Amino acid sequence: MTASAPPQVHFRTCNLCEAMCGVRIEVADGRITSIKGDDADPFSRGHICPKAVALRDLHEDPDRLRHPMKRTASGWERVSWEDAFSDITRRLHALQQEHGPHTVGAYLGNPNVHNLGAMMFGPGLLRALRSRNRFSATSVDQLPHQLVAHFMFGHQLLVPIPDIDRTRYMLMLGANPLASNGSLMTTPDVRARLRSLQERGGKVVVIDPRRTETAGIADQHVFVRPGTDALALFSLLHVVLEGNAHRMGRLAAFVDGLDTVVPLVRDFPPERTAPHTGIAPEVLRGIARDFLAAEGAVCYGRVGVSTQPFGSLCQWLINVLNIVTGNLDREGGALFTQPAFDLIGGPRALGVSPGSHGRWKSRVRGLPESSGELPVAVLAEEILTPGDGRIRALITVAGNPVLSTPNGTQLDTALSQLDLMVSVDPYLNETTRHAHYILPPASLLERGHYDLVFHVLAVRNTARYSPPVFAPAPDSRQDWEILLELQHRLETLRHGRTARATLQYQALKRLGPERLLDLGLRMGPYGSRFHPLKKDGLSLAKLRASPHGIDLGPLKSSLPGRLRHRSKRIQLAPELLVADVARLRAAFPDDAAPRDGELLLIGRRHLRDNNSWMHNVPGLVKGRPRCTLMVHPDDASRLGLADGVDATIRSRVGEVTVPVAITADVMPGVVSLPHGYGHQRSGIRLQVASAHAGVSINDLTDEQALDAVSGNAAFSATPVRVRPAEPPAPPSPSGSATPAA
Ligand SMILES: Nc1nc2c(c(=O)[nH]1)N[C@H]1C(S)=C(S)[C@@H](COP(=O)(O)OP(=O)(O)OC[C@H]3O[C@@H](n4cnc5c(=O)[nH]c(N)nc54)[C@H](O)[C@@H]3O)O[C@H]1N2
Ligand SMILES: Nc1nc2c(c(=O)[nH]1)N[C@H]1C(S)=C(S)[C@@H](COP(=O)(O)OP(=O)(O)OC[C@H]3O[C@@H](n4cnc5c(=O)[nH]c(N)nc54)[C@H](O)[C@@H]3O)O[C@H]1N2
Ligand code: SF4
Ligand SMILES: [Mo]
Numbered sequence: 001m002t003a004s005a006p007p008q009v010h011f012r013t014c015n016l017c018e019a020m021c022g023v024r025i026e027v028a029d030g031r032i033t034s035i036k037g038d039d040a041d042p043f044s045r046g047h048i049c050p051k052a053v054a055l056r057d058l059h060e061d062p063d064r065l066r067h068p069m070k071r072t073a074s075g076w077e078r079v080s081w082e083d084a085f086s087d088i089t090r091r092l093h094a095l096q097q098e099h100g101p102h103t104v105g106a107y108l109g110n111p112n113v114h115n116l117g118a119m120m121f122g123p124g125l126l127r128a129l130r131s132r133n134r135f136s137a138t139s140v141d142q143l144p145h146q147l148v149a150h151f152m153f154g155h156q157l158l159v160p161i162p163d164i165d166r167t168r169y170m171l172m173l174g175a176n177p178l179a180s181n182g183s184l185m186t187t188p189d190v191r192a193r194l195r196s197l198q199e200r201g202g203k204v205v206v207i208d209p210r211r212t213e214t215a216g217i218a219d220q221h222v223f224v225r226p227g228t229d230a231l232a233l234f235s236l237l238h239v240v241l242e243g244n245a246h247r248m249g250r251l252a253a254f255v256d257g258l259d260t261v262v263p264l265v266r267d268f269p270p271e272r273t274a275p276h277t278g279i280a281p282e283v284l285r286g287i288a289r290d291f292l293a294a295e296g297a298v299c300y301g302r303v304g305v306s307t308q309p310f311g312s313l314c315q316w317l318i319n320v321l322n323i324v325t326g327n328l329d330r331e332g333g334a335l336f337t338q339p340a341f342d343l344i345g346g347p348r349a350l351g352v353s354p355g356s357h358g359r360w361k362s363r364v365r366g367l368p369e370s371s372g373e374l375p376v377a378v379l380a381e382e383i384l385t386p387g388d389g390r391i392r393a394l395i396t397v398a399g400n401p402v403l404s405t406p407n408g409t410q411l412d413t414a415l416s417q418l419d420l421m422v423s424v425d426p427y428l429n430e431t432t433r434h435a436h437y438i439l440p441p442a443s444l445l446e447r448g449h450y451d452l453v454f455h456v457l458a459v460r461n462t463a464r465y466s467p468p469v470f471a472p473a474p475d476s477r478q479d480w481e482i483l484l485e486l487q488h489r490l491e492t493l494r495h496g497r498t499a500r501a502t503l504q505y506q507a508l509k510r511l512g513p514e515r516l517l518d519l520g521l522r523m524g525p526y527g528s529r530f531h532p533l534k535k536d537g538l539s540l541a542k543l544r545a546s547p548h549g550i551d552l553g554p555l556k557s558s559l560p561g562r563l564r565h566r567s568k569r570i571q572l573a574p575e576l577l578v579a580d581v582a583r584l585r586a587a588f589p590d591d592a593a594p595r596d597g598e599l600l601l602i603g604r605r606h607l608r609d610n611n612s613w614m615h616n617v618p619g620l621v622k623g624r625p626r627c628t629l630m631v632h633p634d635d636a637s638r639l640g641l642a643d644g645v646d647a648t649i650r651s652r653v654g655e656v657t658v659p660v661a662i663t664a665d666v667m668p669g670v671v672s673l674p675h676g677y678g679h680q681r682s683g684i685r686l687q688v689a690s691a692h693a694g695v696s697i698n699d700l701t702d703e704q705a706l707d708a709v710s711g712n713a714a715f716s717a718t719p720v721r722v723r724p725a726e727p728p729a730p731p732s733p734s735g736s737a738t739p740a741a
Contacts, residue, residue, distance in 0.1 A: 005029065011038050011547040012466035014052050015114040015444065016610055018454050019181040019188040020462075021048045022548060023055070025445075025469055032056040032469075042551040043462045044188035049181060050608055050620065057617040058444060059470075063685050064426045065440035066473065076428070076438075081477060081485075084437050089489035091420050095393050096130075102363075105133035105383075105391040107376065109399025110141070110611060115444075117480025117513040119452045121487070122397065124508075128487040132360050132369065133391050135376040140405050141303065143712040144311035145184060147370050150355030151574035152319055154564030155344050156371055157352055157456055159184055160322060160334035162298040163555055164193050164459050167332040168202040169294035171287065173229055173314070174304020174716075178213035179605045183302050186451075186458035191217070193459075202294070205287060207232065207279075208304065209602055210630070210672055211665040222287075223667040226600045227717030228277040229301070230310040230584050232284065233317035234268035235277075239288035240325060241265055247292070249326040254560040257573030261320060264581055276588045278667065292325060296332015304602070308716035310584055311707035316577045323572060328559070335555035336562050339455040340463040340527070340538050341520040345562065350520045354564050357576075363389045367711045375711030376405045377703045383414040393420040397483070402430040403612040403678050403696050406713045407653045407703035412681070424482050427613065428685035430678065430696075442476040445469040450517050450543075463526075464549030465517070465540060480513055514540060526552060580709050599635065601651070601718040603675045603697055612676035615689035627694025628661040630672040631722070636662045639722055646725035649673070651718055653702050656695040657725045671722060673697045675715075 007028040014021045022041025026034040035053045037046035058064065068084040069076045095103050106129060112118040126134055138146065146156035162170060162185055175183065177190040187193055194204055194217060206215040207222045207229070215221035224232055241262055248255060270281035291297045299321045305314040319328070327333030343352045358368040362378045364385045379401065382391045394415070402408045402415065408430075415421060415434035423432040426440045449466040472478065477485075488505040495501065518540035521527050528537025536542070543550065560568040608620040615621050629649060631641055641647050643662040648655060649671070658673065666672050678696025679689040697715070705714040 007033055010467075010469045012469060013449055013451065013464050013549075014048065014055060015449055015451070016051050016054065016614075017181045018183050018186050018457070019049075019190075020044065020186050020451055020454050020458065020464070021052065021188045022464065023048060023052050025055070027469065032059070038548055040548040041464070042549060043458075043460060043464070047189035047192070051610060051614065054614060054617045054620055055445060057619065058614075061616060063428075063616055063687055064443065065428060065438060066476070067440070069428070069438045069440075071436050081475070084439060085485050085489055088420070088422050088437055089486060089493060092393055093490060093493040095419060099392060100389065101130040102132050102389050103391060104129055104131050104393045104395070105135065105379065106131065107379065107394065107396045107399045107401055108136040109397065109401070109404070110137045111398040111613075113453050114451070115398070115447075115479055116450050116452060116517065117447060117478050118398065118483065120513045120516050121480035121483040125483045125487040128490045129395075132374070133382060134373040135379050136373055137376070137399060137404065138373065139370075139375040139377065139711060140307065140713045140715070142184060142306055143370060143375075143710045144306045144315045144707055146355060147357060147710045148312055148315040148319060148574075148577070150357065150371070151577065152316070152571050154354060156355030157344050158336055158562070158564060159457060160319060160328055161185055161337055161457060161459055161555060162300045163296070163332050163335050164190070164197065165554065167197060167294075167296045167298045168200070169205070169291055169297035170194075170197060170202070171205045171207070171291060171297070171299040172214065173207045173224075173299070173301040173318070174306065174308075175300060175302035176208070176212040176214045176605060178217065179607050184457050185300065185302075186454045203290060205290075209667045209670045210604065212604075222279055222283055225276065225278045225667065226602050226670060227308045227310065227714070228273070228588070229305045229308070230313040230317060231268060231273035231588060232277045232279055233314060233321065234265055235270040235273045235284050236288050236291070237261070237265040237317065237321055237324065238268050239270065239285050240292060240321065246324045247326045248324055251323055251326060251328060251559070251570070254563070254568060255323060255570045255572050257571055258324070260573035260578060261324075264578065267585070272590065273588075276592070291321075296330065297325065297327050298322060298332070298334045300334070304716055307713055309587070309705065309707060309714040310580075311712050311714065312577060312709035313580055313584060316574070320572060323570065329557045331557070336558050337456055337458060337555055338461050338525055338552070338558060339458075340461075340524045340552065341450070341452055341455065341517065342524050343452060343456055344564065346520060347523055350516065350523070363387075367706075370710060375706065375713070376401060377706055377711065377713050379405065380407065380411040380414040380703065383417060384410075392418060394418055395422045395424070396431060396435070397424040398479070400429055400431045400612045402681075403676060403698060406698055406701040406705065406715065408678070408696050408698040409654055410703060424479060427616070429613070430681045430684060433681070433683040439477070439482050441479040441482060442472045443470070446472045446476065447478050448514055460554055461552035462549055463521070463538065463543060463552060465543035467544065481509075484508060576709055583708055595719070597721065598719045599669060599671045599722055601649070601697070601700060601720045602670060602672050602716050604630075604672045606674060609674065609676055615677070615679060615692055616686045618688050621688060621692040625659065625692065625694070627674055627677040628659050629722070630661050630663050630666045632666050632668045632670070633662050633664055634668050635671070636660065640724050641722065642724075647722050648725045649700060649720050649722050651700040651702065651720045654699040656699050658695045671720065673700075
């Protein structure tokens with residue numbers, strides 16, 4: 001017997017969701033033997049969720065692709081990186097020569113934001129493509145937040161973050177952080193943080209059409225009819241601003257537009273909106289009263305009030321509520337972060353653009369771009385509609401839009417008609433099965449990690465770098481290396497091989513994400529670069545020497561300095577948002593009759609899911625099937641639905657059949673189905689997920705249902721009809737070819 005080496009211990013940030021939990025990973029003989037919370041992480045303090053152990057399963061997953069693959073008439077074939085890169089870029093270039101730059105589309109999925117290399121090198125590839133047909137998961141998620149931040153504060157990433165550790169009143173709409181672990185609010189161990197909020201005498205109030213896990217621990221839960229939150233928020237503001245009594249305090253000196261807002265809110269007394277929202281006027285008045293009385297209150301809204309028909313109005317009104325009550329930029333309210341790598345106020349070349357809107361429009365439906373991208377709800381029609389400017393080729397990077405964007409069935413069809421599709425992705429899944437090439441990156445534990453984005457959105461200023469746990473596998477490429485290679489080859493085909501471009505490419509290749517990170521840290525607000533006196537300023541070396549991360553303190557007041565409008569003033573009443581109020585009024589006239597028999601569909605998340613791509617981890621999918629349709633008992637009995645028995649759900653765009661779960665936790669008239677399922681599609685290579693297929697909610701959601709201002713998908717409040725499923729046809733007796741007469 002040979003003695004095995006003692007286990008090595010690696011400290012790392014889990015990058016699977018936004019919470020940035022510190023983990024402690026033990027490796028013996030090249031294999032992971034344990035994953036635990038890192039008790040010494042000053043931010044997450046040892047907390048992890050059940051998904052953390054999936055870091056190992058994902059790394060070891062036999063279905064994870066390890067080599068570039070090409071789809072041929074006889075199936076998938078392994079190809080060399082060189083052959084893949086050269087054929088792909090040659091064909092992309094030829095298509096662009098013939099049909100113009102916009103004929104190549106790109107879709108960037110959510111995991112890009114959790115990937116240092118992709119964050120740094122994705123923009124270069126997009127620049128090289130020169131296409132207006134860029135899409136991302138942003139427009140099925142947080143686009144309203146970003147657009148509103150761009151309008152109001154002058155930068156799309158100036159998203160106010162709830163000061164959860166000091167607030168005394170937290171009003172949450174459309175968020176379930178106990179399942180999601182928090183979003184646009186990086187907050188590891190949110191349960192403990194909410195408990196301390198309550199222990200210091202504070203209150204948590206949840207407005208949600210479902211009594212969620214978070215609602216379950218809240219002091220108050222209020223049902224709201226899906227898609228009507230903008231009305232409820234207007235009514236809250238109506239009460240708060242009664243008698244014209246704003247309480248902006250010091251904010252008043254740099255806020256423009258209160259005069260526009262005040263007359264708007266007069267139109268929405270709680271008594272008038274109650275029939276639509278289902279929220280009793282006295283309940284809303286009580287919330288407004290408590291909000292005003294609290295020493296530090298914050299209103300926070302997330303996916304449920306972003307992916308809905310009035311997503312932008314909701315995010316706007318949430319900011320307005322925080323501002324007019326004096327809770328923006330205040331301890332215990334909502335504050336902006338001061339991250340070590342500053343994507344907002346740092347050097348332009350290392351930052352994110354402040355944002356834009358309407359510089360161009362989509363070809364078919366004429367929807368406006370936001371910050372350089374178009375709403376992904378138009379992707380399918382841009383491929384399917386013939387004519388000049390049609391998308392003929394598509395690159396997807398870390399995205400599964402067939403399961404994650406509205407009317408996935410339509411996109412599924414569209415993808416099969418592309419001349420060329422390339423997917424940078426570790427899996428052969430519902431989307432990448434349409435690719436001509438799949439370029440799988442090295443595993444997530446084979447790369448260094450720093451959360452460029454989530455440090456910007458965290459409830460505390462911290463910084464933490466994770467070196468790779470494993471050396472990259474032989475002949476593997478990191479995401480950033482794949483993106484840089486595609487970029488360089490495309491540019492070379494276009495401009496020829498110039499000395500300058502070659503030097504630049506070689507320099508970037510040598511620098512890689514880590515050196516760029518170091519540069520950003522040094523140039524950042526805590527950095528050493530330009531502060532010769534601050535010898536111990538932040539740098540990558542310093543982070544490497546602090547493997548548990550560095551605490552940089554609680555969020556601090558930063559206004560008006562941090563605003564990115566040249567005027568250094570907050571725009572309380574951006575024109576496009578004010579104009580959208582007419583649409584809200586028209587959608588909910590005073591004499592609206594209830595729609596007979598129609599149910600409103602909403603989504604949900606479960607702690608053990610992560611969008612569409614973690615159902616291949618056995619430990620996360622075990623137990624009772626989670627892809628069920630929650631139905632209120634009253635609706636179930638009216639419709640003849642039984643618990644555990646299949647029902648068929650039909651919307652304008654499609655139909656799915658799934659077991660029913662009867663529960664009074666959903667509001668009457670509302671049904672809920674999780675997203676990210678639907679792994680029954682043929683040709684995927686996800687053994688475990690295929691055995692837990694479920695159905696895709698996005699085979700029901702409608703690509704025409706959008707937040708009109710941003711073009712963000714409006715998943716919530718999809719009208720559906722539900723009926724008991726037809727019993728499966730009885731098997732015909734064997735041997736009989738003709739049915740019995
Ligand atoms: N376990 C797990 N964690 C995740 C993810 C995951 O898939 N699984 N995904 C990650 C991602 S990409 C994101 S963006 C975040 C999202 O993080 P959250 O926003 O916290 O996500 P959800 O849990 O979907 O919570 C949305 C809530 O909105 C409610 N809702 C739906 N429609 C309406 C409405 O019209 N009005 C109101 N008031 N509420 C409504 C739903 O019932 C639900 O409770 O989670 C991240 N974390
Ligand atoms: N109905 C409904 N639809 C929704 C939502 C909802 O609440 N309801 N939520 C929306 C939200 S918030 C989001 S963010 C989107 C997500 O939408 P997407 O980003 O399109 O989908 P994901 O399921 O996150 O798929 C991620 C893909 O990235 C791949 N991947 C994972 N890690 C890596 C990596 O390190 N590198 C590379 N190159 N690839 C990787 C996975 O294999 C998978 O193919 O879905 C949205 N869709
Ligand atoms: S909460 Fe998020 S970051 Fe923390 S362990 Fe779970 S998946 Fe990882
Ligand atoms: Mo998301």
